[in-house]
Amino acid sequence: MIDDRSLRLDGNAAGGLLNEVFPFEMTAAEVVCAGCSTTKLIAELMLYGHGMGSVLRCPGCDTAVLRITHIRESYRLDLSGVTSLQIFERAS
Amino acid sequence: MAKQLKWQLGTVVEIRQETPIVKSLVLDLPDWTTHQAGQHVDVRLTAEDGYQAQRSYSISSSPEDGHVSITVEAVANGEVSPYLTEVLSVGDQLELRGPIGGYFVWSAAASNDNTPLLLVAGGSGIAPLMAMLRHRAASATMVPTRLIYSSRGFDEIIFRDELERLSMADRSLEIFHTLTRQQPDGWAGYSRRIDREMLSEIVWSPEKKPLAYACGPTALVESVATHLQNLGYEPGNIKTERFGPTGV
Amino acid sequence: MGEQFISRGFVGRARETDSERKDRVPPGQYETTEFPVLSAGPTPNISLDRWDFSIYGEIAEDLKWNWNEFRELPREKVQADIHCVTKWSKLDTVWKGVSVETLLQAVDLDSQPDVRFLVAFCDGGYTTNLPIVDVRNGKAWIVDEYNGRPLAPEHGGPVRLLVPHLYFWKSAKWVRGFKLVKDDRSGFWETAGYHNYGDPWKEQRYAGD
Numbered sequence: 227m228i229d230d231r232s233l234r235l236d237g238n239a240a241g242g243l244l245n246e247v248f249p250f251e252m253t254a255a256e257v258v259c260a261g262c263s264t265t266k267l268i269a270e271l272m273l274y275g276h277g278m279g280s281v282l283r284c285p286g287c288d289t290a291v292l293r294i295t296h297i298r299e300s301y302r303l304d305l306s307g308v309t310s311l312q313i314f315e316r317a318s
Numbered sequence: 319m320a321k322q323l324k325w326q327l328g329t330v331v332e333i334r335q336e337t338p339i340v341k342s343l344v345l346d347l348p349d350w351t352t353h354q355a356g357q358h359v360d361v362r363l364t365a366e367d368g369y370q371a372q373r374s375y376s377i378s379s380s381p382e383d384g385h386v387s388i389t390v391e392a393v394a395n396g397e398v399s400p401y402l403t404e405v406l407s408v409g410d411q412l413e414l415r416g417p418i419g420g421y422f423v424w425s426a427a428a429s430n431d432n433t434p435l436l437l438v439a440g441g442s443g444i445a446p447l448m449a450m451l452r453h454r455a456a457s458a459t460m461v462p463t464r465l466i467y468s469s470r471g472f473d474e475i476i477f478r479d480e481l482e483r484l485s486m487a488d489r490s491l492e493i494f495h496t497l498t499r500q501q502p503d504g505w506a507g508y509s510r511r512i513d514r515e516m517l518s519e520i521v522w523s524p525e526k527k528p529l530a531y532a533c534g535p536t537a538l539v540e541s542v543a544t545h546l547q548n549l550g551y552e553p554g555n556i557k558t559e560r561f562g563p564t565g566v
Numbered sequence: 567m568g569e570q571f572i573s574r575g576f577v578g579r580a581r582e583t584d585s586e587r588k589d590r591v592p593p594g595q596y597e598t599t600e601f602p603v604l605s606a607g608p609t610p611n612i613s614l615d616r617w618d619f620s621i622y623g624e625i626a627e628d629l630k631w632n633w634n635e636f637r638e639l640p641r642e643k644v645q646a647d648i649h650c651v652t653k654w655s656k657l658d659t660v661w662k663g664v665s666v667e668t669l670l671q672a673v674d675l676d677s678q679p680d681v682r683f684l685v686a687f688c689d690g691g692y693t694t695n696l697p698i699v700d701v702r703n704g705k706a707w708i709v710d711e712y713n714g715r716p717l718a719p720e721h722g723g724p725v726r727l728l729v730p731h732l733y734f735w736k737s738a739k740w741v742r743g744f745k746l747v748k749d750d751r752s753g754f755w756e757t758a759g760y761h762n763y764g765d766p767w768k769e770q771r772y773a774g775d
Contacts, residue, residue: 233603233605233608233609233720234536234605234608235536235560236558236559236560238358238374238418238419238422238559239560241358241420242323242360242374242415242416245322245323245418249321249322250320250321251418251420253419253420253422254420267421269419269420269421269422272608274605274606274607276606277652278604278606278651278652278735278758278760279758281606288608288690290606290607290691295755295758297759297760298772298774300759302758302759304757304758327571363573363576364570364573364576365572365573365577366572368570369578369581371576371578397578397579401576405575410574411571411573411574412573413571
């Protein structure tokens with residue numbers, strides 16, 4: 227049986243993709259999870275890089291915080307799991 | 319400052335065989351500015367029919383080094399790592415973008431000697447931590463540092479000789495190896511997977527408010543993070559970078 | 567715009583299909599003998615004594631089967647070719663389960679002809695949508711065995727939907743039921759830019775194809 231943990235990475239690995247959409251260092255950005263209202267860094271989210279798209283989930287409640295697909299020269303972001311997103315112009 | 323990364327081309331200037339299945343690729347990148355220890359690059363390969371494959375690799379060189387190097391483990395049935403470790407040659411070009419990462423980073427300038435550093439690596443997870451250790455050495459900082467490094471066997475320890483030199487030259491750096499599958503005769507180090515007991519024997523006490531970085535296979539990283547929290551480490555002071563399944 | 571850099575000597579995974587089987591592999595696909603695990607979330611963990619399968623929605627009566635009731639339904643073996651939108655196809659996969667037709671027989675669909683769509687919902691929150699005609703008459707199953715063994719959790723166990731004539735994202739893992747509706751409702755990947763129907767023989771991968 228495949229250990230479920232082998233199927234996930236973390237938000238560090240989504241940094242390049244997110245930078246295609248937001249011209250900032252995104253792994254250090256903060257989200258408030260719509261599922262449990264806790265604040266997490268994007269780097270701390272669980273990345274399920276499905277092959278069809280990227281799904282970033284809250285490590286606490288598994289809510290799909292961010293869903294991104296890049297299809298035919300357009301990016302689709304489902305942000306329904308984000309209550310708010312804070313992007314820092316400069317990484318600390 | 320807004321910054322959109324562009325794909326850039328680097329030239330392979332040196333290939334170092336680190337272990338039987340691990341190589342470091344040293345790259346000359348004319349469009350590179352600088353990076354922080356712990357950051358990574360995305361590497362993109364393109365076949366003649368347009369097919370593309372992309373993977374992330376941690377930068378193992380320090381910011382002080384003139385070149386950028388990545389350290390790649392050949393994964394059986396992999397798609398990108400066999401190309402990087404078996405086909406790519408000195409003189410070839412490689413397309414990458416970076417540096418990426420603003421969380422799993424450490425800089426000597428931002429550190430202080432009262433905050434000890436704990437680094438925990440499994441296998442190729444040593445790569446970003448090696449960038450940190452090289453940067454630490456180049457910065458002549460004495461921040462107390464302990465590295466716990468899990469490898470399958472003695473010959474699988476990546477950067478083995480350099481790690482020994484670094485710790486011999488610097489009493490504020492201590493390195494603890496654990497070999498999980500095979501140990502050489504006379505081995506005096508640990509010989510099992512990292513567990514809570516091992517960590518409790520090695521890690522800084524939580525009162526010192528240490529900063530911890532754990533990198534390697536997802537299962538190892540998550541179990542180390544859990545143990546450290548149970549040993550009293552602040553969750554916000556435990557930084558993790560998952561590399562996926564063992565051997566990827 | 568510069569030309570794309572080509573990596574000398576890079577070929578990537580084998581993407582050629584044996585010519586004998588080419589007519590079974592839809593356009594743009596290649597055959598694999600592996601069974602890749604692709605996941606959009608953690609593998610759900612549900613015990614069989616809490617598992618059930620429901621059919622509800624804009625219909626007269628809700629239906630529900632627990633595990634024992636499900637296992638007592640007429641079962642059949644299914645051999646099918648499956649096609650993932652990420653371009654791999656796997657031929658002659660063998661499953662065992664219950665035809666969706668068997669489940670839908672308990673719903674009086676003839677008296678509600680305007681209920682034409684379903685949303686499949688799953689443990690973990692995944693959803694996908696299908697026209698009801700695409701799961702009737704031997705086109706779809708709810709399966710609990712793969713290759714003669716109980717379906718592994720990473721492949722959708724205990725029970726997944728199997729709809730081989732469409733791209734495999736429609737064969738929802740960890741399926742727990744159908745909501746039957748009058749108006750089509752796009753699911754997890756359909757709202758993310760993938761095709762609403764997903765016929766691999768027409769290469770309907772993305773919205774607008």
